[in-house]
Amino acid sequence: MEPPHSRQRPGLQPAYRGYSQMPWIRNHVRRLDPDTFYFQFHNLLYANGRNCSYICYRVERRKHRSYVSFDWGVFHNQVNAGTRCHTELHFLSWFCNMKLHPDECYHITWYMSWSPCVKCAKQVANFLARYRNVTLSIFTARLYYFRDVAYRQGLLGLSHQGARVYIMSYREFKYCWKKFVDSQRRRFKPWKKLDINYHWLAAELEDILGNTMNLLREALFKHQFGNQPRVPPPHYRRKTYLCYQLKQLDDSTLNRGCFRNKKQRHAEIRFIDKINSLNLDRRQSYKIICYITWSPCPRCASELVDFITGNDHLNLQIFASRLYFHWKKPFQRGLQQLQAAGISVAVMTHTEFEDCWEEFVDNQSRPFQPWEKLQQYSASITRRLQRILMAPI
Secondary structure (H helix, E strand, C coil), X not given: CCCCCXXXXXXXXXXXXXXXXXXXXXXEECCECHHHHHHHCCCCCCCCCCCCCEEEEEEEEEECCEEEEEEEEEEECECCCCCCECHHHHHHHHHHHCCCCCCCCEEEXXXXXXXXXXXXXXXXXXXXXXXXXXXXXXXXCCCCCCCCHHHHHHHHHHHHCCCEEEECCHHHHHHHHHHHECCCCCCCCCCCCHHHHHHHHHHHHHHHHCCCCCCECHHHHHHHHCCCCCCCCCCCCCCCEEEEEEEECCCCEEEEEEEECECCECHHHHHHHHXXXXXXCCCCCEEEEEEEEECCCXXXXXXXXXXXXXXXXXEEEEEEEEXXXXXXXXXXXHHHHHHHCCCEEEECCHHHHHHHHHHHECCCCCCCCCCCCHHHHHHHHHHHXXXXXXXXX
């Protein structure tokens, strides 16, 4: 059997020469059996007895201004004594042996049953550091030993080297079923608690990665930042996300990031902690633009007022997608206090949603597509905010 692309022109040499003799061919297949997929990719929070690890991969090569499909398939780990090797290293061996051209750019997407172990995360991070013409997106069904500090640091190291790490959602499971499973044209049937487990694991991954500016996924952005008065399907709770840009007066961006509410520590407070940690030069002036899914609660509004009052070299603008408990007096007073402190408070319009889409979303170079009635909802929320801000305190 001849390996795929064995006749590619020479170029990129294997990153790890020690892997050149790995028995990767027997672990390289095109499609999975449906039962194998359902068992191995089940996104359980704790999955005992699943010792195999699978990677469904897609490799794309940059052509002109976009990426085109280059290769795809499935790898699984070798667990037999004497030939043991983890799936990630099998892939790297195969990928490097394709003798890719060093002047071309490649994007790799992995759909993994387990997130990488400590050693594999380090090896993959080293590979990305060495080959800057290769980028990597990882979607994982489960998190491997996510309570262990070393494993958490491994994922963080991958993110620091530019890998985008996500939890697989229904959308990715459905895509894998269609692309990588010998389904005989049968439809993908999601298992019970797929969505519940996804949100739990996504929150855990976010806690691991912290504020590493891992871009938001399109579905998450549209659900969490959507300004519809009622939650669109799937009907899970919309939480507070805060995306910020720290700019100099010449409009150059110094820092940016995204925070989500954590228990006992709201996104606004985490944002304040981050800006304070930067130790900005107080002799210079800075502008901060925040895009937030929910307007601040009274406590966070008070904290933001104190923060800006004590930092007169900062100019803060807040654009909220929706107003939080806007009919309650304490929440109305919080918004009024923000304005009185010189903090600009406004509602996100098409312009702000588009800017947020371009700066904070893994948009795959696609333009922002507004949802139905976006402008109508924005105008309605703006009128409500203006009535609150113009009312006596």
